[in-house]
Amino acid sequence: MIFDQFKQQLPDIDPQETSEWIEALDRVVEREGTSRAQFLFYKLMKRARMLGVGIPPTTQTRYINTISPEQEPPYPGDPDMERRIRRLIRWNSAVMVTRANHRYDGLGGHLSTYASSASLYEVGFHHFFRGREHDPRADMVFIQGHAAPGIYARAFLEGRLTEEQLNNFRRETGGNGLSSYPHPRLMPDFWEYPTVSMGLGPINAIYQARFNRYLESRGLIEKSDARVWCFVGDGETDEPESLGALTLAAREGLDNLIFVVNCNLQRLDGPVRGNGKI
Structure with a gap:
């Protein structure tokens, strides 16, 4: 493996040479700018491939949509x-x-x-989700199936x-229990949308958001800023259904759809893939 070969070079076998390369890069950036440095890197990588030098893949990516603390608005609730x-x-x-x-x-x-x-759920319940008592076109919330115990615990507190x-x-067979997962048939007065087996929640949320837009475009319902929220686990995204219809959401421009991914890096059948930025 390429990474193993690089690990064998530690500690640095020629610190002076390494320092000279870094200083040379610093001088290029300082004198000629980042564009020139990028051009030189491109040429070096191209030459390295011609010489058969293995180049480690750049699996670590930049943070996306990260907001610095000074840019965050004041929290609207009581923390x-x-x-x-x-x-x-x-x-x-x-x-x-x-128990x-x-x-x-x-x-x-x-x-x-x-x-x-x-x-994630509590911020949504307190500050984002809109129920039917305030708006006939309420938000649609697809709860991650394995989070059902927390939703029950919240309902008990309420x-x-x-x-x-x-x-x-x-x-639940005796009539006084709670279903394992969100199950509108077993608990019609509690759950609205089934989200298990894992992966069904995301794909259903995508098509629900698309159907809402279809009804609006045909004039069958009034246009609204109602949202479709989908809570999904990071391990759940490996299910074919979870991300299989994302291209539909992108193609249709479904800005009424919000995915909230719980990146806890845990799953039942092994470690969750990540890029080190979670």
Whole structure:
């Protein structure tokens, strides 16, 4: 592997030569600018390929859409209060799953998904998502399937679910439990959109956003700034359905669609691919 060959050169076998190369680059940038430096790099890489010199791939990319602290607007909410709410929801979510598995060994459930994405959801609930009580064209939110325990814990804090229902997590057949994942058929008064098996949420969100635009363009519904929100895990993006329709979203210019990717670098079947910038 190219990387292994480069690692064998450490520590530097000729620090003076390395320093001279770096100083030469500094002088080029200082005297002739970055464009000249880029041109020289291009020529060097071209020559290296001709000589059969392996060049390591540049897998690390720049940060995209990163906002420096001084450019951020003031936070519109109460950070301390919202932090306390998140802690309560995280606790209830974890305890609900843990208690269910103590009672029924092997019942299952996910802990890390909501634990790592609670801030994403709470900022959305407090400051972005618009419900139907305020606007007939409410936002459509596709919750990541494995984050369902956190959504249940939040509903319990709001008084919309009972302790008995939480105690029957993943045991909904008796009528007083909670489904494993977002399931409108089993819980029609709670869930709106199914998002499991993994990958179905993203592709459904894309086509929902496109259908909304179609209805607006045909004059079948009034134009609105309603959004389709899709919460997806970084490991989930390896599912064919997750990113398979992204070209449709780009081609149709679906600016009413927002993907929120929870990059916790965890998955059930191995490490998540990343570029070191997450």
